[in-house]
Amino acid sequence: MRxxxxxxxxxxxxxxxxxxxDKIIPARFLKxxxxxxxxxHLFANxxxxxxxSENPDFVLNKEPYRKAKILIAFENFxxxxxxxxxxxxxxxxxxxxxxxxxFADIFNNNCFKNGVLPVRLxxxxxxxxxxxxxxxxxxxxxxxxxxxxVIRPNGEEHHFPVDTLRKHLMLNGLDDIGQTxxxxxxxxxxxAKQKAxxxxxxxx
Amino acid sequence: xxxxxxxxxxxxxxxETLPDGTALLxxxxxxxxxxxxxxxxxxxxxxxxxxxxxxxxxxVIDHNIATDASRYTGIVDPESALQVATLERNAVExxxxxxxxxxxxxxxxHVIGPELGRSLPGMTIVCGDSHTSTHGAMGALAFGIGTxxxxxxxxxxxxxxxxxxxxxVQVDGxxxxxxxxxxxxxxxxxxxxxxxxxxxxxxYAGDAIRALDMAGRMTVCNMTIEGGARAGxxxxxxxxxxxxxxxxxxxxxxxxxxxxxxxxxxPSDEGAIFDKIVTLAANExxxxxxxxxxxxxxxxxxxxxxxPEDAPNETRRAQLQRMVEYMGLQPGQRLQDLPVDVxxxxxxxxxxxxxxxxxxxxxxxRHVADGVRAMVVPGSxxxxxxxxxxxxxxxxxxxxxxxxxxxxxxxxxxxxxxxxPGQRSASTSNRNFEGRQGPxxxxxxxxxxxxxxxxxxxxxxxxxxxQPKEALS
Numbered sequence: 001m002r003x004x005x006x007x008x009x010x011x012x013x014x015x016x017x018x019x020x021x022d023k024i025i026p027a028r029f030l031k032x033x034x035x036x037x038x039x040x041h042l043f044a045n046x047x048x049x050x051x052x053s054e055n056p057d058f059v060l061n062k063e064p065y066r067k068a069k070i071l072i073a074f075e076n077f078x079x080x081x082x083x084x085x086x087x088x089x090x091x092x093x094x095x096x097x098x099x100x101x102x103f104a105d106i107f108n109n110n111c112f113k114n115g116v117l118p119v120r121l122x123x124x125x126x127x128x129x130x131x132x133x134x135x136x137x138x139x140x141x142x143x144x145x146x147x148x149x150v151i152r153p154n155g156e157e158h159h160f161p162v163d164t165l166r167k168h169l170m171l172n173g174l175d176d177i178g179q180t181x182x183x184x185x186x187x188x189x190x191x192a193k194q195k196a197x198x199x200x201x202x203x204x
Numbered sequence: 205x206x207x208x209x210x211x212x213x214x215x216x217x218x219x220e221t222l223p224d225g226t227a228l229l230x231x232x233x234x235x236x237x238x239x240x241x242x243x244x245x246x247x248x249x250x251x252x253x254x255x256x257x258x259x260x261x262x263x264v265i266d267h268n269i270a271t272d273a274s275r276y277t278g279i280v281d282p283e284s285a286l287q288v289a290t291l292e293r294n295a296v297e298x299x300x301x302x303x304x305x306x307x308x309x310x311x312x313x314h315v316i317g318p319e320l321g322r323s324l325p326g327m328t329i330v331c332g333d334s335h336t337s338t339h340g341a342m343g344a345l346a347f348g349i350g351t352x353x354x355x356x357x358x359x360x361x362x363x364x365x366x367x368x369x370x371x372x373v374q375v376d377g378x379x380x381x382x383x384x385x386x387x388x389x390x391x392x393x394x395x396x397x398x399x400x401x402x403x404x405x406x407x408y409a410g411d412a413i414r415a416l417d418m419a420g421r422m423t424v425c426n427m428t429i430e431g432g433a434r435a436g437x438x439x440x441x442x443x444x445x446x447x448x449x450x451x452x453x454x455x456x457x458x459x460x461x462x463x464x465x466x467x468x469x470x471p472s473d474e475g476a477i478f479d480k481i482v483t484l485a486a487n488e489x490x491x492x493x494x495x496x497x498x499x500x501x502x503x504x505x506x507x508x509x510x511x512p513e514d515a516p517n518e519t520r521r522a523q524l525q526r527m528v529e530y531m532g533l534q535p536g537q538r539l540q541d542l543p544v545d546v547x548x549x550x551x552x553x554x555x556x557x558x559x560x561x562x563x564x565x566x567x568x569x570r571h572v573a574d575g576v577r578a579m580v581v582p583g584s585x586x587x588x589x590x591x592x593x594x595x596x597x598x599x600x601x602x603x604x605x606x607x608x609x610x611x612x613x614x615x616x617x618x619x620x621x622x623x624x625p626g627q628r629s630a631s632t633s634n635r636n637f638e639g640r641q642g643p644x645x646x647x648x649x650x651x652x653x654x655x656x657x658x659x660x661x662x663x664x665x666x667x668x669x670x671q672p673k674e675a676l677s
Contacts, residue, residue, distance in 0.1 A: 022637045027618035031283035033242035076399040082334040084350035113352035164224040200455035
């Protein structure tokens with residue numbers, strides 16, 4: 001996983017609530033067996049017309065947002081299907097950070113596993129950031145994970161919450177399977193105990 | 205301290221608590237399918253890792269496959285074929301048990317787990333699929349995970365998890381005629397909203413939940429994810445135990461007695477604390493149908509399309525306006541007047557034998573309206589065989605329904621069963637998002653009995669006007 005430390009970038013405004021993972025990447029594009037290449041299908045139903053041409057009204061088809069690395073949206077971002085293809089598609093397009101008032105649980109987890117930072121900020125702040133983002137190319141937003149702040153183009157800072165363990169893994173780009181493997185002896189003990197107390201679980 | 209059902213299962217599965225409060229949680233059963241696993245197996249391969257407990261892992265093919273006879277001659281779509289072949293190859297390479305595509309036990313992952321007796325009370329169950337919440341109906345803690353977490357469970361049989369909050373949804377009283385588990389869960393989502401359960405695990409309680417059969421409870425737990433909660437649960441009771449006793453995976457002999465003794469300790473203790481409690485009166489629930497493009501946009505079938513101008517704020521007004529346009533509706537229009545092109549009875553929400561019986565009871569002796577395509581897709585090979593033994597397939601075929609092979613089918617638009625742009629469906633599935641059943645498709649979610657009624661009427665209809673004409677057998 002790529003580490004996430006500080007990012008200063010163009011932010012794309014997507015002032016919608018309940019952006020579901022079917023919207024982020026429709027199921028018909030989930031047939032690939034690799035993690036790469038989903039970016040070209042990101043928001044496919046909104047981004048492209050039926051004939052495959054670009055929809056000029058969709059934010060990611062406009063300058064300067066084609067180069068956006070931050071996405072700002074409203075409540076319950078990433079609801080619906082558990083597909084990790086959603087953060088893969090965001091990442092493959094170039095989005096490293098999504099800012100919203102809140103996120104659906106599974107999507108939130110999936111982002112942390114892939115170096116995409118979900119940032120929770122109150123609705124009013126998201127509305128301000130969307131206005132900033134709508135100013136266009138000169139407006140850059142900074143996300144500093146170490147200090148847990150988002151910095152508006154005018155210099156105003158907003159603190160955001162993040163779990164300690166997740167922050168550590170993200171700042172260092174660590175694979176959490178390796179972390180868990182350090183507890184292998186405890187897992188062995190657990191399994192031995194369970195085998196004795198709940199033998200029906202291992203009869204299969 | 206009194207504990208909830210969730211607390212008890214959680215506490216019994218914590219291997220270790222890390223300094224920041226994250227738990228290393230042991231996973232008893234890991235279900236897998238072809239869509240969310242290829243990249244996880246790639247990760248294992250790259251790191252030289254294997255599956256820690258293959259016998260606690262079970263694979264099945266469900267999302268990609270056609271539900272017509274073409275499955276017997278090979279998958280037509282090359283990308284689907286590759287994804288299925290990849291799961292088959294990974295199962296062999298990593299020693300993972302896999303139900304073969306043409307096996308009679310093949311079916312939707314959330315139908316086969318309980319049906320084979322693999323999903324049991326008190327277990328932790330995961331799958332790379334949000335509707336894993338279904339298995340909570342067994343009195344298990346079951347939730348969906350992403351592909352990185354699939355890899356983590358394959359390698360370690362554990363997950364790093366933050367504890368969830370407890371929420372109780374209490375449904376008291378008796379369900380009225382024409383209503384089912386589907387109507388309960390749609391009404392719940394209508395009440396709490398699609399983010400109402402975020403950060404919580406929901407335990408369903410009350411007489412109306414106790415009165416549901418296991419299929420009804422699975423429908424309720426299945427759509428819990430649509431209310432934002434990761435897991436839904438129902439405390440195990442005699443209904444649960446009787447169901448398990450009939451499955452091939454039921455613990456045998458002395459194991460049955462000791463399992464039963466533990467399962468009986470699982471229900472939430474008197475006085476256990478819930479962070480949030482929501483109460484519904486079952487007798488006030490009418491047959492439900494969604495009108496918009498989020499499961500929370502649901503109304504009784506007697507309702508009318510809302511007017512965006514009546515919205516409480518501009519954000520909601522814009523949202524409603526977008527929905528009305530996408531769905532091709534007029535504010536004030538009666539839901540019962542909306543003509544349907546396609547009726548889909550199936551999916552992990554509603555494809556069990558009880559669901560098919562409910563549809564057949566309404567369809568018997570009647571006929572699907574002209575111009576409507578109505579399809580019934582059983583949830584598994586075993587459901588299909590049972591339905592055929594009961595003659596339900598003949599009743600449905602005679603009424604003009606297609607009787608198909610098991611799979612996810614038209615729930616999600618990634619196999620050949622899709623809506624065409626602009627088509628309107630009455631669907632027993634779980635999501636009415638834009639494009640979910642195919643680009644441009646318009647989905648109305650409802651129960652199997654309501655779907656059957658819509659097929660007969662040719663438009664959304666009130667199942668209470670379609671009492672069964674004759675008994676099933």
